[in-house]
Every structure is written in C-alpha cells, then in structure tokens.
Amino acid sequence: MTAANLYIPYQMRIDKVTEEAPGVKTFRLGFVNKDDEGRFSFKAGQFGEYSVYGEGESTFCIASPPTRKGYIECTFRQMGRVTTALADRDEGDIVGFRGPYGNIFPIDEWAGKNLLFIAGGIALPPMRCVIWNCLDLRDRYQDVTIIYGARTVADLVYKHELAEWENRSDVKLFTTVDPGGQTPDWKGKVGFVPTILEQVAPSSVNTIAIVCGPPIMIKLTMPVLAKLGFKPEAIYTTLENRMKCGVGKCGRCNVGKVYVCKDGPVFTLAQLNQLPPEY
C-alpha cells in the first residue's frame, strides 16, 4: 500500500475473534504486510477506519493498548451495513484498516495522579486501550479506579478482563448493571453508573476522570463529578461522531470549529464546554 495515498487501507488478517456480548465482537488484527507493521505506531485514544472490502468503512477506536505490540484490537457492535459484514468475518479473513487518526489521551501528563475510569456499555472499548496502557505503566500512577456499567450482565464486555482487574490489588473495579439487568448469581452492583459513582465517591484530589458512555450516561455523570469536585479540565471523554475520511476533509465530524477526527476524539470537559452541543 502506498503511504502517499491515505485512502488506501492496510490489509489486516483477523487473528482472533472474541464474542464479548450479544452483537458485540472483538477482533485481533495483524498486519498482512510486515513492512506495514514496522511503519505503524499509535497512541492511546486514537481510532481508525476499518473496512470490509465491498461493504465500506466504519470508524472505531483502537481498543488494545500501544504497549502490546504486533497487533491491534477493535471491538464493535453489529449495527449497520459495515459492522454487520464485519461481524460475519471469521479468523483468517482479511479486512482493511486506515489509521491511526485523531489525538490521544495525554497519559504522560497524568503521571503521578489518581485515575478514575467511568464507562457504560459498549463505550468500554475506547477506554480499554488507555486503561491497559496505564496498567502496563502501573507504577507511574497512583490509585486506579474503574466503574463500569451495562444494561444487563450479558451486555458487559471484556468479561475475562473485568475478572482480571477484579483480582488485581492495584485496581479498584466496580461493575454494575441497570436495575433488572442482574442475574441470580450477579455479584456486582445494581444501579445506573451515575448512582454507583455517587456511592463510590472517589476523591477528586489529584485525580483525572475519564468518562465514556452513551449520551444520557455522560449527561447524568457530569453533575456527579462536579459535585465530587472534579474540574472540567480534569475530566476526559472521547466523542464518536460520524466520520468518513478520518483526516479532516470529508466534513462529517465538524462541530463548531473543531473536527472530531483531528482535534479529537479525546476532549476534556472544559474543551467540550466550548463546543456547540452537536455531538
């Protein structure tokens, strides 16, 4: 593939398919062409355009951390034409990938701070990258707290990793499901994410909050964080506007003077507050 033509994707082979939840899958992708792998690097928070040849491209974040070399992972829910076609792919199949695009979580700036990760539903994947990135560099950070909720127990993604975090002494994990979404043997919490956040009430002192979830969860979580004393500059999130090109040309993700694909997808709440609410 020519590096000169940004619209031509890398060919990636699906090395592993993991069923995360109903309709949600994770692909581990390896470069077909080893030269591509050598050229490629990315940082936590970035995204790419994944494609099924003949069906088109779809945008999602890179869900694996840059500290794990040799592959990238993506997690997606089967929704439209491309994701349906993607979901039909199997191990060994070839898909396309363009990227990495967008800005990053400034994890270097976070050194020495407490990290609070808050995620809902299918929004854990964008955060999984940065969580593992930070956990792989664990000694750079103080307390790490993760609050993760989904509608039902079945809808929780990365169940095996949740178990791993649960067992780690250096991670405080709180999983929760919406009322009615629990199973008889559910050991986690029951309640909406903002409610659980209020219960857990982590300290905002020297803490960075990274929030990702459906619009309604974000909307209800922000006031709780404010109440806990988090400043807008200390709250990060990642936006998922519709994109096509990924490089600030096609015009889709333009919000105010910002192009989510170039200026984002990672924003602090302080930055979002400057934007028109068109995301």
Place this chain on the structure above:
Amino acid sequence: MPRIGVFICHCGENISGTVDCAEVAKVSAEFPGVVHSVDYKYMCSDPGQNLIKNAIQEKKLTGVVVAACSPRMHEPTFRRACAEGGLNPFLCEMANLREHCSWVHEKLPATTEKAIDLVRIMVEKVKRNRPLFSINVPVTKTALVLGGGIAGIQAALDIANAGHKVIMVERQASIGGHMAQLSETFPTLDCSQCILTPRMVEVAQHPNITLYTYAELEKLDGFIGNFRAVIRKKAKSIDEKLCTGCGVCFQKCPNKKILSEFNTHLGTRTAIYVPFPQAVPNKPVIDREHCMYFQKGKCRICEKFCPTKAIRFDQQDELIEVNVGAVVAATGYEVKDTDFFPEYGYGKYPDIITGLQFERLASASGPTGGVIKRPSDGRIPETIAFIACAGSRDPAKGISYCSKICCMYTAKHAMLYKHKVHQGKAYVFYMDIRAGGKMYEEFVRRTIEEDEVHYVRGRVSRIYDRDGKLVVRGVDTLLNAKPIEIEADMVVLATAMVAQPDAEELAQKMKVSYDENKFLSEAHPKLRPVEMNTAGIFVAGACQAPKDIPETVAQASAAASKVAGLFSKDELSREPVVAVVSRTGPPEFSNCVGCFLCESACPYQAIEHEEIKTRDGKLIKTVAKINQGVCQGCGTCVALCRTKSIDLQGFTNEQIFAELVSL
C-alpha cells in the same frame, strides 16, 4: 467470513449425466466463505446426509448449500439433517441443479457453468441467512359455522362429533336452509325434509354445538386459531327460555297475509311465525316489518295470549363476542330472480314460476299439500313446460357459469309432475343435459323413457299469453331447427343459482376473496378446495359455487376434517417465513412512515397498526405491524414498501439482492 459447506448431489445420473458435479464442487470451494465442498452420488441417502452432519461439526459450518433437486422434494430432508448436525435448519438452502439445470439442458459446458452459478447464488444467500425459529400460535378449539343449511349442519355435526365446540350462526329463524324447502331429492327421490330434519334436531341437541338463529356475523378479526367474531343476534321479540313453542301466538296473530319466504311466496304466514312446522328451534320470531304493534303501535294480541308471557316487544339486538379458532363459511346461495328475463314473462304471468317454487308446490308440506296447482287459479296444469338454463350459461345476462343442479332437478320436477298428473304433458327445453353424477344419467333417462317427458333441445325465445294459455315458443334444434310452439298451463324456469345478495359484504367482513360472481374463492381450485386464502377459514356448499346436496355434504365434511385437523394440536407451528417490520433506534424507531399502502396490498389482512409511544404514553408515530399468525409470507408488502421497512424472513431483501449481485 461465514463458513459455508456446499454439497453437490449427482442424483444418480439425473444431475451428473449433464453436469460435471466434481467441477461444480471444485469451483464452489473457491467462493468466498466456502470452507467445504464435496459431491456425492445420492446426497439424500443416509450416508449423504451423514456427510452434511459430519461436516457441520468438523468444519464448524455456519451455513449449508445442498445442490440437488427441487426444495419441494428434499428441503425438509436436508433441513432435518442440518438440525441433527446441530445447525439451525433455516441455515440450509438448496440449489436446484436438477429441475432448473440438468433436466432442462443438454450436456454442455454451459450447463455446468449454470450449475456453478446456481450454487454461487445460494452460497451468497445462505451467508446472509439468520437462524429462524418456528412460530407457534395457540389454537382456540371452537369453530364458527356460518350458515345453517345442509352444508353448515354437516360441517357442524362432524366437527362437534370430533369433540370440538361449534358455534353455528343462521340468519333465518330456523336452520335447514334451502334443503328444507325441497320436496324429493334426485336421483333417489327420498323426501328432503325426512332426511334433513333428524340432522337439524341433532344440531339443536348436540352438547358441543351452540346455535344462534336469527343471527348474523357482524365482524371477524384475528387469524388462524385465534379469530374473534362478533355475532349480531337480531331481536326475535320473544324470550326463548320461556317460549315453549306452543304456537298460540301465531294462531292468534291477526296479520295472516304475509307472503311466506319459506314457501317462496306461494303461501302466507303471520307476523309472529315459525318458518315451517319442523323448524329448529321451533320457536317463533316477530317479523317487525309486518307486526301491527311495531308498525302501528297497537295489537299485542300475541302477548295477551302467550301462556308463558314470553313475548318481548322491547327486546334489542344483542352483540355476542366469541373466540374461535376456525371458521366454516356455509352461507349458501340464492335463486336468481327472473326479472331480468322479461321475454319469459316471469312476474307478469303468475303461472310462470321458478324451480324452487315448484319444489314447494310438489312438497307434501307445501302450500298445496303436494298437489301441483297453478298459482293463478288453482287448476292442475295439463301441460307444463320446464325451461333449463333460464339465466345460467348466458354471458349476455351476466351469468356465464352453469348452475349445475338444474338439469337434474328439472328432470326430477318433470318426473314428479308426471307421477302426480298422470295424463299431463311435460316438456323440457334444454341446451345440454349435464348429468354427471352417480345414477344421474340413469335418472334423466328414466324421466325421458319411462315417464315420457318430452325433451326439446333448444332455447325458448319467448313466452306469452294466448287465451289463457302460456305459449312457449322456441326452436327444436334437433329436428332441423324447426320452430316449436307449445301451449302450456304452467312454465317452470330453472333459474340460476347465484350468490347470496350480501355475499360480497360477508366476504369483506371475513377478509376472504371472492370471484366475479361473488362466490367465495377457494385457495386452490384443485388441491385446496375447502380452504380459503385466509388461513383458518374454510368453505362448504353453494356459497363457493353451485353444488348439489351430495357434493355440498362431501365438501362440508371435508371442511370439518380440516377444522378437526387444525384443532388436533394445541398450538400451530408454522414456518417462520413471515414478513417483519424493521425497527430502529430513536427518534424514528422505524423507517416505516405509516402510509399503510401495504395494508391494502396484503391479500391476507396481516397488516396491523402499531402505535409507538413515549414512556409517558405520548404517541410518536403509528407504524405497520405484521400479524405473524395471519401472514403467509407472500412478500407483496415487501415489494410495495418504499422505505424497505418490511422484510420477509428467510427471503430478505439483503438475501435476494446478494443473489442477484452474485450472478
């Protein structure tokens, strides 16, 4: 990528004789998504099926294409094999290499290429198949029988005797229908009422049958196994519980000059009446149109004399809602009026009557006690002419069909006349004699040969009065087309059998189709003669087409056996090949814009309205919803839907599209 297995069947020599099956298997193996491709002599054999089962497990197949014969033949076989192999049976598709390819082409390279195309199409389809599950619909084991003639009676008794509940609805005050009006029946000449009455009584007394007379179907909703019918019980103006049927009321009723419908206007009845002495139920109703009290506000004589105080002038129509699992339409026929044949003088001359009127004249319980008398002066006719096809088989008059029974009853009428009036002369004008039934031809021959009825092959052009005689003028086409003129005392017209005047309305109520003559249409003229295209509704008797009694009874029993078959299970299981309306997320919730053009297109009335509301009950939009019990999977709505909001499970737009693109 899906993991598809392709299984090419040789069908002995049937396919492999013209198609290079090994080549098809080899090329198919290269299709994107195909992970397994083999050919075999007989895929439907046990070892062949085992190839499929094993491959499903070993290769973790997500879909199977069997390229063999028509799915009509072996789709169930291979779907079962897939199910046994652990794959959802609806992930199995068949490419028809036999009927669509090897049998219709010569052995040429192009034939193999076509076979490859057929396989590729199905591979592309099966990649997009989704597991489907049979639809189970509960069955209410009660049948609604519409009409209490011989068809309804037979169907009701058969269903009831099979152990199921029956609700019978009859429009008249008594069941019995037209058969109760008949004198003797061809070809055996047994007395119609004598054989019918016991059946009527059986209906009334059957513990499984609920009988509503003087009642009509008001509304029918729902679908097979789950219909909801509203029955309008017209006000009989009597309390049926109190009435003993003693008959004092109609003896006392002062209005005695009402023309009796049962006696085809040849006799009279009272305003409070039972249609005929053997009526079931044998309890009177008040005909409010003719009752002096209802018309003029005075009288109430029946009320005064009723020993059980059963008269209820203030009774109202009653609407009864019932749940039923099946409906048998047995609403019968009507006799065509002859007004539209002015040249035959019906209505103008009282002694020109219909066949049905002749039945009443010939009936021992009829207005003349079975003596053939002229309506005009009561004289016994010395010469009588019967005219067959008086309306039937005459496209110019709007009835192009044959009424089927006229040849036989005309022969019977002529014979009965000759039996009663030994010196009389009987002429029958006919076009052809259609006597295709057991002992029918023999019966007609007997009429001609033993009873010396004069059969004249020819049309009657005109009937007119000449000095008190009815001059029947026609042509005898058998004798060099000689004009013929007969002076008759009485003329009997075999008028056409036509649909009930409100047949169309009824059909629309039941949402079933009907033909241009307003007869109800069966689902298939040969193979599904008693089913209607709306599942769960069956048809019996002359409401479908003109029929004689044996045929009517046979069809009624057939309908009953279909109903009993339907009721033999607690739940109906059907193939999930039904339409579905797609739903999306807020704020649209569905691409359906609610134009409901699909509603008018659906031949099965399976489209319902679904209101999408907010959590606090505010209406967002109304969209189409498919009743999966009613939907037959025809796909008409899918083709019509502009936004492609409707899809047919098992034949989705995506699947069909993929098939086409792969060509």
Place this chain on the structure above:
Amino acid sequence: MNESKIILKKSLGEWFNMMTAGGYRVVGPVGQDGQIDFEPVTSPDAVRFDHVQTNNSGKWVMFPRYEAMMRFRLSGKEVQAGEIPPQAPPTVLFGAHPCDAASLATLNAVFTWDSSDAYFEPKLANTTIIGLSCTKGDSYCFCTSVGGGPGDTRGSDVLLTPLDGEKFLAEILTEKGKSVVGLAPQLFSAADGTSKEAALAKIPARFNHRDVTAKLPSLFPKEDVWKEQSLRCLGCGACAYVCPTCSCFDIQDERDRYTGVRIRCWDSCGFGLFTLHASNHNPRHKQSERWRQRVMHKFSYQPERLNVLGCVGCGRCSRSCPVDMNLGEHVAALAEIKV
C-alpha cells in the same frame, strides 16, 4: 510575473487548438442558455462568454462527482486490493469567473490540511485556470461582499477581461499561465494600456464578511434566527452540489460479484443522514441545525480554522435553490442582527 497582453476574440479558437495539440484537455463553459456548464470543449465555437454564471461550478475538474480510489477482488479468504492511481490529465479550465478561481483556495485549504490528498492535489497542480472577468452580474452575485470582485485575479493563471466585443486583456499571472500563453505567443500582442476596470460588472457589496465571521459565534445559540431563515428550506443538497467550495464527500464501496471499487463522491451537510450515527442518534437532527452548519462552516469555522472563507459569492446556491433560499440575503440579514 503579472504581464498584460491583448488577444483577439477570433484568435481564441486557434489558442484552444494549440492547447489541445499541446496535450491539454480544455474545459470551458458550453451549452444552451439556462444549461451552461463547464464541460470538455470539443469546438471553440461552443464556448460561451455571455452568461452570468454556469449552473454547476468547475470544481469537478479537481474534485469529481465520483472518483474510484481502490479496486479489489475477493477469492476464497484472500483479498487482492490495489490503489487506483489518481487521474490528473493536464487541463485548462477556461472561462472560470474570478469567484470560481477564488474557490480553489478554499478547496486547496481543505484537501491539503495537515495531510495530502492523493486525488485532489495532482489535479490542481495539473490544471491551469484561464479566468474570465465578469462584465455582467445579477442580483445573486455578491463576490464583493466576500473579498472578491468581478476582475479579481486570485486563483487565475491567466485572467481574460473582455475589453470590447473583439478583444480581451490577458493578465498572465503565473508560470502555468505563461506556459499556456507560450503555446501560441503569436496570438498575443502588447497591451495598449486600456484599464479593465471600465469593462467590469458593478457588484455592490451587501455585507462585510469579516464582521460576519466575527459575529457568527455569538449568533449560534439564536435558534429562532436559524429556524426562521430555514423554514422554507427543503433540505435538498442542490446548494452544496453546485457550490464551488463545498467539498464534503462520502466514501463508499461498490461491487459486483467478487470485484469492486472504493469510491468517493460528493455529499451534502444539508442531508439529514449526513451526521446520523449508526445508533440513530443525530447531532444535527433538524433542518435549521443543518442550515446553521452550512452558514457557520462557510463563514465562521473555515475562516477560523483554515484561514479561508468558505464562500466566494458566486450565487449559484441561491440561483439553483428550488425555494429561493438566498444566501447573500440571509447572511446580510445575519450581519444586521444586533448582539
């Protein structure tokens, strides 16, 4: 560089022939009244000079309606994919009015922002613009309100100004311009010093774009303004498709059996589905929000972000609007609002 010469109208045909002979594809305004568009010029006589504006802009020369970028073939589990190299034949875009020539700066800013666009850039590089000054305008023209003018040289490699019915003043502005003039130097004579100003159309300014750009952020929250302006808007994409600066695009795959291409094609921010998420959430659900985006993008976001105005005042959007949405009028009205 800026050298002025004279070329006679009757010599243009010969010049075109020389361009064609020199390997250029010549694209110019051709067609019937009411349907004049930039199309390859087959006969010099077909070129039109008397129109106010073409229906469509000439942006397709650099940014086609439809452009295949990659082709692929599927077989078994493998995919063979290959880039479709950009097609950038040497082209002369003849007769672009100064507004159209100015639009190239906007397109260029978008397509070269931070990363290079393999399809746009070579086309622009291989295109020579022979501009044509405007001797007439209509009420939709507002180039003078957005920093342009009927004789503006920006974007043109050569700018022709009709001095009378017979001759053109040719301003040779760039090396590229010099090359095309050099194809037939004999056709050009020295300029006689006649000023082009007298020949130019008079386009009154309707607003000051700098003021508008400065003011727009404060107008964003005024929903009623946008709603009222867009009440009659149909939400079609005509304005975007005829606009010389609109560059939003879509990327799609098209395939038959097992082969296909990845293409890009024009899109419009006026379409309801432009920003629709797969979840059915739509950040710009209402037409008024999409109208606001169109105005803001052109007059606020692009100037702030890329330092170019997204509008050149050609008036095509308004001329082709089925419901008479008049951009010049609307922006002038926005400029009047007191904040």
Place this chain on the structure above:
Amino acid sequence: MNELQQTAKDLLEKNAVAVVIGYGMGSEPSLRRAVFVRKPDQAPQLIFDESCRQNLAFYVLKPEVKALGKAAVVARTPTLRTLLQLATENQITDESVVALPVGNGSVQPLTNFAAIEQYLANVPRGFTAQEQQELAAIKSKTLADRWAFWKSELSRCIKCYACRAACPMCYCSKCIVEVNQPQWVPVPSDMLGNLEWNVIRAMHLAGRCISCGSCADACPAHIRIDLLNQLLATEAMQQFGAEPGLSVRKDYALATFKPTDKEEFIR
C-alpha cells in the same frame, strides 16, 4: 387587502390556524417564495399570481412547520390533490390542515378533506395541452431514441435529491437511497446510480404522483423528471384508472387489484 389576504387574516385572528403557508415576494421580481404568516398583520405579505408554482403541501409535513401548529395552505389544484393523497396515506388528518383554494375565484377555506374532494370534483383535470404534446413527443420516439433522450437527461443528475426534497409525496423519513442493507441505489452520481435513482423514484410515485411539477422546478440540472413521472401517471391512469388525490379512498394502483385492470404490460 385582497380576498386571500383577508381570509388569512380572519383565520389567524380567529385562531382557527396558527400559520398560513402561502406565497410572498422572492429575490427577484419574477420570483415567489414560501412565506409563513403567523400574525394577522402580516397577511398583506401573501400574494398569488401565475408565478406561484411551488407545491406548498410539502410544508404541511415539515416537522419545523408542523411544530408551529395547525396550518392553512394556499393551495393550487395540484396542492389540493396532494393534500388528499397525503390524507389517503395517513400523513395528515382533517384536524391538521385547512386549504385555501386559489385560482378559481373564491378563497373559501376548505376545512376538511370532504370539502376538498367536493371542490376538486368541479375542477377540470388532466394534462395541459403543452404537457400532452411533450408526452406524445416522448412516446412517439423509437426505443433507441427514447433511451438516448433519457440517458442524456439523466447524465446531468448530480444526485442532490432536490427533486425528492421538493416532492410532497417523498415524505419517507429514510428514503430507499439511504437504505444500505442492501445498498439498493449506488450512492455516487454516475450513470448507473442516476438511472436507478430516477427510475426507482418514478416507480415509487407511479399512481401517487399528482404531477405538480415541483420535482422538475427544483432540479438544478433542469432534468425533465416531471415528464418521467407524467409518463408513469399516464400509465397508471390508463392501466388501472388511477387518479390519485381526488379522494381519500384507499385505492393505490400498485396495491389493489380490480377486475377492470387492463394489465396490458404483462400480455
């Protein structure tokens, strides 16, 4: 004030409607544009003359206009027919709209569909002489010439969908060109996609289109889409007796079967 303005003013004053959708002055002296009169004193903005061509029925369905409340629509005959057809397709109710018929003398408001039906019963219908002439000209072409004609027309299509946007019968919230599972119509504007789009749209309008001409008026490429639709309207009329927009009876030609249907096309 003329009768139209007075009627609009009265309706607004009586609060019978919240908005009167009508025609007002446009950018150019010859142009008219839709205006949305919400205050009685704005009624003088309303004008009606030969230049008022847009089918304003479109706005009755536009969410932003709907949000204003009950609307009165200045309605030419095509607009009236559109309203009835929209009613047939469950898109509007008697309560949501009042029609102000223009072009036939009186501007007496038609407050329900029955009144519109009655009004239309007395209005001549059918194509104008010029339209008939154009249709005949197309029909008389050989197949090859007809194909060449449409190819040349449709090659100009830029897929801006202005035709769809301007068409009041194109009210689907997600048009088939936006349905991508499967991708029925190729997205870009090249010949195949253009042809598919225009033919599919014409088919979707067959038997529903009341030939108001808004599509062609809206087309920035001046493609004669109206001819295509009129040709199909003629077919629908001849084959199935379809005359959409004359009553609220549901008898969509493509959805219903009548014994009198000629069905010559499958013979």
